[in-house]
Amino acid sequence: MTLDIVFIILGVILMIAGVVGCIAPILPGPPLNYVGIILLHLTSKVEFSTYFLLVWAVVIVLVQILDYYIPIWGTKKFGGGSKGAWGSGIGIVLGFFFFPPWGIIIFPFIGAVVGELIDEKEFKVALKAGFGSFLGFLTGIVMKLAVALVLSYYFFKELLTAYF
DSSP states (O other): OOOHHHHHHHHHHHHHHHHHHHHHSOOOOHHHHHHHHHHHHHHHSSOHHHHHHHHHHHHHHHHHHHHHHHHHHHHHHOOOOOOHHHHHHHHHHHHHHTTTTHHHHOOOOHHHHHHHHHHOOHHHHHHHHHHHHHHHHHHHHHHHHHHHHHHHHHHHHHHHHOOO
């Protein structure tokens, strides 16, 4: 029972951190929520099905991959070429290391614009591609937030049902 309390407290902390992590790019939001689900699953009174855990594991992996791909896709969708997409991708990576968490927001935009300017496109076209990268970033936030909130719902629903 004492271990259950520790797992529940850690799980609640991870649920909160997971939702915050969807907005603050320095934390990996949905994976934190998933670990919280696993901790609740390890308690004596809650058991999620293997199917539930596997499906959500796949969803978490896909969301994490898409979170990096969507800004690149947004760059291309808004008229950016391959250099703009590469610039956005490089910006995502650089954003992790420089000025987190703001770097992960700003650098893909800057990278897309610079990539388009290197490709000798007009500044207006380059800005549009950068805007596409930024919209892709916002789309990633919404996607991660949706997953984090659904996992949080299941966590608290099962917690309240089993313990209260």
